Amino acid sequence: MGFWRRCRNLSADNRVVRSIVADSAPMPGGAQRRIRYRNFFLLLHPRRVRRDSLRPRATFGLGVACIALFLLLVVTGILLMFYYSPGTDPARGAYASMEELRHGVAFGQFIRNMHRWAAHLLVVAAFLHLARVFLTGAFKPPRQFNWVIGVLLLVVTLAESFTGYLLPWDQLSYWAIEVGGSMMAAVPGVGPALRRMVFGGEEISQTALIRYYGLHVLILPAVFTVLTCIHLWRVRQNGGLAHSIENDDASPQMPLPTVPAWPHLVLREAAVALACLVIVVAMAVAFDAPLGEPADPAHAPEPAKAAWYFLWLQEIVSYDYGALARVHWPPWDPGGPTLGAEFWGGVALPSVCLAVLLALPYVRQRRRGVGVYFGRTRRVACVVFVLVALTILALTLVGYFLRGPNWVLVWPW
Numbered sequence: 387m388g389f390w391r392r393c394r395n396l397s398a399d400n401r402v403v404r405s406i407v408a409d410s411a412p413m414p415g416g417a418q419r420r421i422r423y424r425n426f427f428l429l430l431h432p433r434r435v436r437r438d439s440l441r442p443r444a445t446f447g448l449g450v451a452c453i454a455l456f457l458l459l460v461v462t463g464i465l466l467m468f469y470y471s472p473g474t475d476p477a478r479g480a481y482a483s484m485e486e487l488r489h490g491v492a493f494g495q496f497i498r499n500m501h502r503w504a505a506h507l508l509v510v511a512a513f514l515h516l517a518r519v520f521l522t523g524a525f526k527p528p529r530q531f532n533w534v535i536g537v538l539l540l541v542v543t544l545a546e547s548f549t550g551y552l553l554p555w556d557q558l559s560y561w562a563i564e565v566g567g568s569m570m571a572a573v574p575g576v577g578p579a580l581r582r583m584v585f586g587g588e589e590i591s592q593t594a595l596i597r598y599y600g601l602h603v604l605i606l607p608a609v610f611t612v613l614t615c616i617h618l619w620r621v622r623q624n625g626g627l628a629h630s631i632e633n634d635d636a637s638p639q640m641p642l643p644t645v646p647a648w649p650h651l652v653l654r655e656a657a658v659a660l661a662c663l664v665i666v667v668a669m670a671v672a673f674d675a676p677l678g679e680p681a682d683p684a685h686a687p688e689p690a691k692a693a694w695y696f697l698w699l700q701e702i703v704s705y706d707y708g709a710l711a712r713v714h715w716p717p718w719d720p721g722g723p724t725l726g727a728e729f730w731g732g733v734a735l736p737s738v739c740l741a742v743l744l745a746l747p748y749v750r751q752r753r754r755g756v757g758v759y760f761g762r763t764r765r766v767a768c769v770v771f772v773l774v775a776l777t778i779l780a781l782t783l784v785g786y787f788l789r790g791p792n793w794v795l796v797w798p799w
């Protein structure tokens with residue numbers, strides 16, 4: 387069956403959902419399609435949307451905020467590219483570009499600040515969006531595929547932030563990437579080769595900087611754009627946002643009231659985008675993006691910390707794993723290297739988290755508690771999710787504020 391026909395042939399699930407939220411006055415198929423192709427807006431949105439999906443608490447605008455922040459990153463990133471030079475030479479390279487942006491370019495530091503804070507906010511918004519989707523059970527059928535696309539988007543967002551971290555080529559960025567590299571090297575068997583492949587050698591050098599630059603400005607944004615298009619297309623194909631009428635046990639209801647997407651939905655989206663812009667500009671005015679001493683591979687700062695969104699993993703790596711840390715690889719070779727804390731905290735745990743996230747919507751396919759925060763039938767799952775999220779947050783705060791030289795606990799004041 388052709389691709390386009392398959393796209394049109396929605397699953398039975400989707401047809402049920404679409405019949406519930408269908409436009410109140412459908413047009414003949416041909417006319418509707420012609421209008422849609424001539425009108426870009428109708429490619430992005432249906433003509434009408436459910437009124438209750440416009441309430442702020444339905445999404446908190448988090449998905450739209452992710453898109454707005456990504457667009458801001460693209461615009462500010464292109465401006466930065468005019469001045470940035472991906473070289474390790476202290477006089478003309480990346481570090482010198484940062485200095486030039488700060489002292490020699492009108493609004494240079496401001497644009498850099500905007501780029502930096504928008505990137506941090508995108509990571510926060512993506513996590514909160516994931517939390518909203520989980521707590522409303524919106525990952526359940528028929529949205530399981532879109533959840534997987536969302537998880538991939540989160541991975542790309544983190545990779546985009548991580549590759550950008552190296553670009554200023556200061557002590558902060560260099561050693562944060564080095565921490566990531568040592569976790570990579572802990573993958574049993576292939577770790578050192580993987581690290582060499584990602585950095586283009588044993589050291590983080592000019593080759594690594596060029597690779598990270600290419601990934602950061604070209605490959606990852608392109609992947610993000612494609613995944614976002616598929617994500618939005620699936621939201622439409624799944625009949626809009628998840629709603630409690632989709633629950634297995636929901637009794638048949640009358641079609642829910644709808645309103646035209648223009649202006650009701652579009653103006654709300656514009657308001658969210660504007661709010662993101664205002665917050666990023668305010669942060670850029672109030673706080674400068676940090677720039678430490680130029681990168682010095684010979685002298686590690688004490689302590690060398692990972693980027694803040696990976697600090698919870700660095701914190702976990704610092705704990706004592708007892709017998710687990712003495713397991714050999716391969717297990718039958720007592721003379722082989724031990725797996726160590728870096729493997730358990732830096733490789734095994736993130737891999738398990740990713741696998742759990744990807745498998746989640748396929749494990750229990752029953753549609754219960756959909757479209758409701760902390761739905762009665764999903765309360766335990768939601769409480770477990772919140773506890774895990776709070777633990778990650780606590781570990782991040784400890785790593786950020788309370789870790790001093792040699793990773794010992796210190797008071798922040």
Ligand code: HEM
Pocket residue numbers: 445447448449450452453512513515516519522524525529532533534535536537539540543614617618621626627628
């Ligand atoms: C980081 C980039 C992301 C972007 C730009 C994005 C964008 C969006 C947008 C615009 C929507 C429509 C509703 C809304 O605003 O909430 C949406 C819905 C959705 N997103 Fe995302 N998203 C991202 C990440 C994620 C992640 C990390 C997940 C979960 C792993 C996810 C899963 C979903 C699902 C399942 C829906 C449908 C929700 C429903 O029907 O209630 N998305 N996304």
